[in-house]
Amino acid sequence: MSKLGVGVAAVLLSVSSVQAQEIPAYAFKNVTIHTHDGKTVEKASIVWRNGSIEAVGTNVTVPFDAKTVDGGDSLHIYPGFIDGYSEIASPDMKRDNSRVERPGEPPYDKAGIEPQRSPFAEVDFKKKDVSDAKKAGFTMAAIGLKGMMLPGKMDVYYLAGDDAQANLLESDIAQKGAFKNSRSVYPSTLMGTIVKFRQLWADASALQVKQKNYQAEPSKFSDPGRDEVLEALYPVINKEQPLFFEVDEKEDVERVIKLKNELGFNLVIVSAKQAFRYADLLKKEKVPVLVSLDLPKEPEWKAEKEKAKKDTTKVEKPVPADVQAFRDKQWAAYADYVKNLKSLYDAGLNPGFTSYGLKWKDFAKTIETLKEMGLSESDLLKSLTVNTAAVLGLNDKVGKLEKGFSASFTVTSKPMFEKKSKQVYQVVKGELNDVN
Amino acid sequence: MFKKIVLGLFVSCMMLSVAHAQQKGSVLIKNATVITAAGEDLQNTDVLIKDGIISEIGKDLKAPKGVETIDATGKYVMPGIIDAHSHLAVTRGINEWTNPVSAEVSMEDVINPNDEGMYAALAGGVTTIHVMHGSANVIGGQGETIKLRYGMNQDDLKFQGAPRTIKFALGENPTRVHGQGFGVQPRTRMGVEQIVRTTFDAAKDYKVKREAYLDEYAKWAKRKKGLEPDPVARNYRYDVINDILAGKVLVHCHSYRADEILMLMRVFNDYGVKNYTFQHVLEGFKVAPEMAKNGAHGSTFSDWWAYKFEVYYASAYNAAIMNKYGVVTSINSDSEELIRHLNHEAAKVVKYGGTSIGDAIKMITINPAKQLGIDKQVGSIEKGKQADLAIWSAHPFSIYAICEQTFVDGVSYFNRATDPDDMRLVINPEEDYKLHETAGREVDACMSGVFEFLGTATDSHSHN
Incomplete structure (x- = not known):
């Protein structure tokens, strides 16, 4: 609260000083x-x-x-540049290994169900990843908190000073989601997490109706009470804001699209490192995508081979046929991952960008690799700017x-x-x- | 018989219209010994498959234009093996072990179509598997029956039209996980029974309330005047329980001891649950007449026991005795290794228990099909059935028999003659070359994911 107070005061100050003179x-x-x-x-x-x-x-x-x-x-x-889905400035997850009495009925937060959390109260723009992002050319990021299946809301911030209030561009633009679960309480598996999404939707939908009824006719209906967790899901359930969902594997994307079609919400696919396997599906389902540039490591033998080529004093050892066959497949797979972003453009999509999974120190090297593997600079820039702005619904502003x-x-x-x-x-x- | 075939055809036609995305093959297999699993073996016989369906069985059949002919002279054709107990092809956890009841979770949501274990199973002549939840919970999750159409996506692996199933578990596993692990019910076998009964009762109670609400809502929705009624939220867990009580979900229950087998049959009689299968059921031989009387099926190992206290009293005659008393009996694998030679597991039943070869064949074909409710579609080689079958170099019960080719819906998914070395479907670019070694059966199959967390010492024999 005191932070908010300071933020408000700072804004008032800056406004009054601006008005005092010609801008x-x-x-x-x-x-x-x-x-x-x-x-x-x-x-x-x-x-x-x-x-x-x-x-x-x-x-x-x-x-x-x-x-x-x-x-x-x-x-x-x-x-x-705009980071469409970022955990910069987000505090690290608190490790909570304490046992609960009934692991099958844990409190929401233990299960990673925290859609009511707002980054605004917790972001810290002094963190190093913020300055790293700025150095890489980013001036804006949609930030969410680290967590599990429903870690909270997302806000869009400018990467200016340290003051969250001053940096804030849009608050509460989306909910964050992932197939990430605790190992110690329900849901502890992927199948449990999937059905937990369904049950949360059913519970929140019912509560919403009950609250409306009670508000309209308190004498006729009983008071259903409040539940800040379920209430935080209403905007997504009502399709007033999208669910930004972290997934890479094709099968996981199929799973979350099935949930989307079953429960009815607006979905944005985030990370999508295997999007080359499902670009057509994204196109068919009209699901926007923010792509991570966290690339796999180049196979070690590749660098060794390049080195050996240069060293003329040594004779290259022949590679056994089965190892060579393995390497050919490995290289083809590596190339698929590196050409991932390009493959989405080839499929006629407009992918945006997420820093999710990316190590900032690798950013420049990554861009170099992407370009070597055929990504055009214009496509790269579109992903880092207008495409991401469009996914965030800010394409008329930034x-x-x-x-x-x-x-x-x-x-x-x-x-x-x-x-x-x-x-x-x-x-x-x-x-x-x-x-x- | 005629009626059965007509029904089979009807079902197949429905399948075709539903499963248009799935590939169907046509092929003529000539001059084989055909093990039908539906009567006597047929010598020097041809099997014609058209669009995934067995269209003719007889002599001197001609291949329609463009249909491949395979000369199987001296070879055996048998129905694709069906494994009623598998944990293959699952992504990220088979045990939602955090609650004694987890009926709402389903293997349907987490099928991993890239599991190479499926290809290895095809090489053992297997065409259909029942993918099950683990045995940590009294009422575990729903299963999924899939065909091994290796290379298809998770939806296309599903066995269209197969009934829904669910895993139950009795005895040491649920009492150890929940009772010993967390001090919650069930701590004893008595507690296991009570979990089933109270869950059934709670689900029935919910059903009354939910249906009353749905009726009210339907009335309101006609005119939409005033406010809609206060909802009773859908409960995914109890919906599944009510579907069990309504006979829409087949129960497959992990069990070992005769007393707990009798207990569950009593509970099911109280609640009107029918058509269920006991899995493992090592003491089934003690209560085979009672099982037969209740119509309970048994799915067991041939000779596998003594991996924990409750499985010390066991017998290699178990399958033979259950079969003799009229229990629909199958031999399952519960293992990605055993699944590759279920033919030999079934052969052991002949060797030990003196069961006829024909009956032992049924234990890995039509009997598991019955237990999974798919016997109208698969499980035997009969006109009108789906063409899931394998060609073997010798009688599959011979220790020298080699599976040469395996067909699902008439499509060859395994062919030893052209079998590639590397069958990975998805390549991880960060995985470096190593020899892929698999030796013997993996431990801890049914309790996967549980002991790691509980910190219990996983003794190497504590799988099922």
Whole structure:
């Protein structure tokens, strides 16, 4: 509560100080603009004021009052990347190994059923993964808390300062879900978790009707009481917000789609590392997808083989036929995973991005690998910007460097995905930060 | 007989329309010794399969245009083996062991179509398996009968039209997990009985309330005037229990001792539950007449016992004696290894108990089909039945017999002549080459997932 109070006070302060003077404009001129779909506009300018882009392009008059940085034709500007499903800033899960009296009837939280949890109360923007994400070019993230089958709500935050209230863009946009269960209480298996989703839906649906009845005619109906856990599921049950569901395997995707069709909710598939196996299904079911770029390790023999090729002093040992056959399949599988994002574009889908499972230190290397394996820069940028914005329902506000969109972008010394490219500035919600 | 065939055809036609996604094959197998499991073996006989159905059995049959002919001279054709007790092809847990009653969970939701164990089972002539919940709970989860259409997705593996089933478990496993493990009922065999009775009663009570609500709702829904009635939420657990009581779900009950077998039959008589199967049922031979009288089936091992206290009193004559008293008896595997040679397990019943070869064949074909309620569709080689069968190099009870080819719905899913080394369907790119060794039966089959958590020492013989 005190945190919320401070947050509110901070906002009031900033609003009053802004009103006291003319809101200043900012601009970059003589820069190369990289658009969300991979086009480049050289010798361009971008002007923003009050958090929004006012003008962008080659035919822009920079206002006289604008604080201007001259890029000298060497700076590159990219739309701020958006992480569509993130656990950055989320505290680690508390380990609770205490035994319950009846493991078959545990309290909700023990079973990982916590849809009432809000990230707002728990996020910590001082955590290192937040600065890692910013360094990678991200200016915004839909954040949820770590947990099990229903870990809570999701909010969208700017990655600006440390203050959650100031960073908040949209609260409570979705529920988070996964086939993740406790080992010690019900549900302790995948089959238990699946049927628990069904039972929760039945219980929450019934409670919702009872509460409506009681509210309308308290003399005729009995008071069903309150249940913050079941009540938190109403928006998903009523299709007012989607369930963002972490799944990778094809069979798990089939399972959650079956649940979606049975229970009737709006589903977003998250992580989807095996999406190459079910792109058609996602298309048929019209399920949006946020893809993880957590790639498998390249098989060790591959690097060894490359090394051996270079070393002319050694004679390569012949590989037995059965091992070679195994390796061929292994490499084909590796390639499938690395081309996963591309395969979704090939299937005509518009995949967004999630940092789920990704180690930030691997981000640059991962992008390099994806491009080597055939992903175009325009598709990559779309996933990191507009596609993710669309999944979050924010595509009219964020993700593009266009007039009226949020002034959130990253400025680099060279094209971003080239070696030795460095971040020079980052602008989040109009606030200019000199990274150096 | 005629009636049976007509019914079979009717059922098959219905199957065809439901299961359009599934592949159906046509093939002519010439000049084999056909073990039908429905009467005498047929010498030098042809079997014609059209679109997944056995369309003709006889001599000098001609293959329709485009249909492959297989010369099976000197070979044996037998119905695909049916395993009434398996835990193959399951993802992430067979035991929802946290509650003594878990009727709401279902193997249907967690079939793993990529389990290579299915291919190994095909190589042993198996075509259908009953995938079961484990034995940690008095009333466990629902089972799923699947055909080994290896390479299909989880939905297409399902045996269309097979009745629903559920696992019950008596004796040491549920008392150990719940009573000893957590100090909740059941602590004793008496407690096991009470769990069944109180659960049945609670489900009936729920049914009255739920149906009253549904009636009220239906009345309201016609006019939609005023507020809808306060709902009685659907209860997934009790819905399944009520379906058991209504005869819509076949019970397969893990059991060993004669006293507990009698106990459950008494309970089921009280509640009108019929057409059930005792699994393991090592002391079935002591109460075979009582089982026969109640129409209870028995699904057992040929010679496997002494892996825990309640299974010390056992006999290799068990299947033979139950069979002799008219109990529909099957031999099951409960193991990804044993399932590969169920033919030899059945042969042991002939060797020990003097059961006829014909009856022992039935113990791995038509009898488990009856126990699973699929005997109209599969389990024997008869005109109009689904073409699930295997070609063997010799009589399958010979120790030298090799399964050469296995067909499901007339489609060859295993062919020894073209059998590839690597049958993985999904490759994990981070898995490095290693020799895939499997030796003998895995321990802990039925109690998988339980002891790891409870921290109980898993003695190497504590599987079932």
